[in-house]
Structure formats: structure tokens, C-alpha cells
Amino acid sequence: EPEVTQTPSHQVTQMGQEVILRCVPISNHLYFYWYRQILGQKVEFLVSFYNNEISEKSEIFDDQFSVERPDGSNFTLKIRSTKLEDSAMYFCASRRGLSSTDTQYFGPGTRLTVL
């Protein structure tokens, strides 16, 4: 069964450093998403992306964050200058379309630790 993959599984970085989290969505999916989950809390929406554009973003997704689909397969989340509070699990998700039968599928996540 096709699945969303994410790399790395764990990323440790120093405060102020830039990080790039990578995702490979399911191949025939057109809509892509990033979510985050701070330890012990609920999963929070960050951003959605379609046709090389951000279609919706939350208040969490400020100027420090950016997303990109640099080629036909990868979908990346960049945090320019990490803060301690960016430590969380980051989940990528993808969806084939917007019909009522299309569901978001989540990747296994990247654990980001900011020291």
C-alpha cells in the first residue's frame, strides 16, 4: 500500500539554525500538508499546499516557516531560525483530491529537537 514517507526520523539542531524537513507524498496525490504535535498535545495544522502554492495556513505558520515542492516528488518544510518552542513532531500528509472520498494520509513524522 502506498504511504507517505518522511526524513529524517529525528533531527536535533541548535537554536537559531535552519532546518529542512522532507516528505515524499503518495505519488498520485495533489494536496500536501504539514502538521505539528508538541509532546503530549494534539496535532495542529500548519499549512496546506496545492499547485505550487500555499492554499491555507495557520497562525503558527509565520515568516520563519516556508514550504516548497522542489521537484516532482519531495515536499519540504523549512524553519529558518529555530526556536526552543519549535521542538515537536512534524507530520506531513497528502491527499489525492478534494472529493468526499479522498482522505488525508499521514507520514510517520520527524521529531525535531531544538537545543
Place this chain on the structure above:
Amino acid sequence: GENVEQHPSTLSVQEGDSAVIKCTYSDSASNYFPWYKQELGKGPQLIIDIRSNVGEKKDQRIAVTLNKTAKHFSLHITETQPEDSAVYFCAAMTSYQKVTFGTGTKLQVIP
């Protein structure tokens, strides 16, 4: 925006008993309600969903109910097994683009 409340936050049941998790949502425009199971160190996995034109859906030991008028939806797991132990999230979709998650229920099935 949408707000999804979920109860209880933790739930312990004996193996073989039933488990019920309840959620409420705020935005009457929400029309799709997925339930996710999250095991330790993994991403949320869709286990069942229900759409707003349906009141109940069942898949083997799992069932979901939806009351649109009251903005309530529930997950029912019957004949629980130890492998059902996980964190369960309800969610609601209003816009087509984002899932709003509930706060999660940690289910422990005691053998």
C-alpha cells in the same frame, strides 16, 4: 475557526469490554469526521470516518455515530484487544484543506 473537544482524555478498559470516545465540534459547516489511531512514535493512521450525510458507520469492531444537530460524534470499539491500546484522535474538516484534531484519548486495554 473549528474547535473540536474530545472526552475522556484517558480511558482504561478490560480486554473484551467496549470503549467509547466522544467528541463535539463547533462549526456547523464541518462535513467530514475522521478518526485516527496514533501508536507510540508513529503518525496518525485513519481507522474510520463518517460524512455528514450519514448517521452511523460500522467496520468490524469499530463504529462511529454522528449527530449533526447536536454537533456530537462518537467512536465505539467493541471486544477490545490489547493491540487497541493507543491514542485516538477525532477530527473535523470544514474547509477542504485542513483537519482540526481533538485533544486525544489515551486508551489502555488491560489484558
